[in-house]
Amino acid sequence: MxxxxxxxxxxxxxxxxxxxxxxxxxxxxxxxxxxxxxxxxxxxxxxxxxxxxxxxxxxxxxxxxxxxxxxxxxxxxxxxxxxxxxxxxxxxxxxxxxxxxxxxxxxxxxxxxxxxxxxxxxxxxxxxxxxxxxxxxxxxxxxxxxxxxxxxxxxxxxxxxxxxxxxxxxxxxxxxxxxxxxxxxxxxxxxxxxxxxxxxxxxxxxxxxxxxxxxxxxxxxxxxxxxxxxxxxxxxxxxxxxxxxxxxxGGNAAAVVLADWSSEADLDWAASRIALFANYQGGQSCISVQRVIADASVYDRLVEKVVAKVQEQVTGDPSDEATDVGPLVDENAARRVESWVEDAVAKGARLLAGGKRDGAAYAPTVLAELPADAILAKAEVFGPVLSLHKVASTEEAFAAVNDSDFGLQAGVFTHDVQTAFRAHRELEVGGVVIGDAPSYRADQMPYGGVKDSxxxxxxxxxxxxxxxxxxxxxxxxxxx
Structure with a gap:
């Protein structure tokens, strides 16, 4: 009892x-x-x-x-x-x-x-x-x-x-x-x-x-x-x-991968961090990676690595030590995520991984070519779903980050210190993480957002x- x-x-x-x-x-x-x-x-x-x-x-x-x-x-x-x-x-x-x-x-x-x-x-x-x-x-x-x-x-x-x-x-x-x-x-x-x-x-x-x-x-x-x-x-x-x-x-946090982050080791690191922090906590984190914005020069290689790393995420019983991704908080939450992914695919997005629901669990999911009118393009998914976007320059990448009603945190993968300070100045967010996903939070640092965040x-x-x-x-x- x-x-x-x-x-x-x-x-x-x-x-x-x-x-x-x-x-x-x-x-x-x-x-x-x-x-x-x-x-x-x-x-x-x-x-x-x-x-x-x-x-x-x-x-x-x-x-x-x-x-x-x-x-x-x-x-x-x-x-x-x-x-x-x-x-x-x-x-x-x-x-x-x-x-x-x-x-x-x-x-x-x-x-x-x-x-x-x-x-x-x-x-x-x-x-x-x-x-x-x-x-x-x-x-x-x-x-x-x-x-x-x-x-x-x-x-x-x-x-x-x-x-x-x-x-x-x-x-x-x-x-x-x-x-x-x-x-x-x-x-x-x-x-x-x-x-x-x-x-x-x-x-x-x-x-x-x-x-x-x-x-x-x-x-x-x-x-x-x-x-x-x-x-x-x-x-x-x-x-x-x-x-x-x-x-x-909330947020719909972006991870930006710029042209200078181009070695195999660089892209392996970015892909592993993106895959991990798009899916940790079942994606139920305000700074979970939802959008990946990559320079065209590294995009194709990054996509392949991200999909592979996402597919390596172990799903299942959350009490199992091996499990990386457990269920969402309830089945209604999983059904909502499912409907948003279906909406994106119906409007032209390409499903590269995942896209399946089992009760309250939703498989780690990757989308490409997400249309601007999809719900996922603007709203916070709060689930294990990320979308991949190709850009031609740093200017276009930063504009894409800012094209959001939210502004909590962003991650920028770059080795250039000038670009790091530029990101700090130009990105409309409460925090910028350089060389890692946007999902980092130290509990003593100021944490919060701008705009609707x-x-x-x-x-x-x-x-x-x-x-x-x-x-x-x-x-x-x-x-x-």
């Missing part, structure tokens, strides 16, 4: 009156039943978070840093257990699930370090006659309690990117995990409950999506950090214009800035 998983209300376990099921994407087996908070319990959690704002903001840095260190340590100790839980609820291969736990450990470690070294700044004001004897201290303070809304594709690490910075700055947080993947967030609650953080400083509430608008509108939660689809993200932002909203949304930045220090505001203290009558 499956035990119903409780949620975390203001730092303590609680149960609601109803439950929902979490099922394994690979075989549909029941993983857990999860208790759903009642409206009264949600109200209790929000009220507790609002009451905790001044208390948590006033906690010494060492209290917050010690709690964050504890979380990092316990996540590391429980890596295998949590990785298998991620695989069960999300369907990602166990090798990638272990990597996700490792990244979450890093996020909490960085947050502990930032909590200790966030000191603000000082400035003398006697640079003008009116400021003689005056000195300013500028510090950052929490804007208030945070509503963190997390997605299904990284059910632990993207939760960490909301919880850890909030704790580091002393901002209470109400975390809403994705309904499909709440279990790793609930385990994180177990670990947080082992710390001495103030009551009300955190809650993990697996509320139904239908209840999200009420939380979004609640004035006691002045900060919203959302990761998910651009449609939902901008609906949230438009609905609360006076709140501080950060959005980490969102506003604000994640990365521990940058999220801490988003969760806080500057307040100046001016001292007067000093002999400087």
């Amino acid at each position: 499956t035990t119903t998983q409780q949620f975390w209300l203001a730092g303590r376990r609680a149960s609601g009156e109803t439950e929902f099921e979490v099922r394994h994407p690979h075989d549909g087996s029941l993983v857990a039943e999860v208790s759903v908070p009642t409206d009264a319990q949600v109200e209790e959690a929000v009220a507790a978070a609002a009451a905790a704002v001044p208390v948590f903001a006033a906690t010494p840095a060492h209290v917050r840093a010690t709690a964050l260190d504890h979380v990092a340590k316990r996540l590391a100790e429980r890596t295998e257990e949590i990785a298998r839980l991620i695989t069960a609820e999300n369907g990602k291969p166990i090798k990638w699930a272990r990597g996700e736990v490792g990244r979450a450990v890093s996020v909490f470690r960085w947050a502990a370090e930032e909590a200790r070294r966030t000191n603000g700044e000082t400035m003398r004001l006697d640079t003008d006659p009116g400021g003689v004897g005056r000195f300013a201290v500028v510090r950052r303070f929490p804007r208030g309690a945070v509503l963190g809304i997390a997605p299904f594709n990284f059910p632990l690490n993207l939760v960490a990117h909301k919880v850890a910075p909030a704790i580091a700055v002393g901002a209470p947080i109400i975390l809403k995990p994705a309904p499909a993947t709440p279990l790793s967030a609930l385990v994180l609650g177990e670990i947080l409950a082992e710390t001495d953080l103030p009551a009300g400083s955190w809650s993990v509430l697996p509320v139904e999506n239908a209840k999200m608008p009420a939380l979004v509108q609640d004035k006691r939660l002045p900060v919203i950090s959302f990761t998910g689809s651009d449609k939902v993200g901008y609906q949230i932002m438009d609905s609360v214009p006076r709140k501080h909203v950060t959005l980490e949304l 969102g506003v604000g930045r994640e990365g521990v220090r940058y999220a801490m800035e988003d969760f806080t505001f500057e307040k100046v203290l001016v001292l007067t009558g000093l002999d400087l």
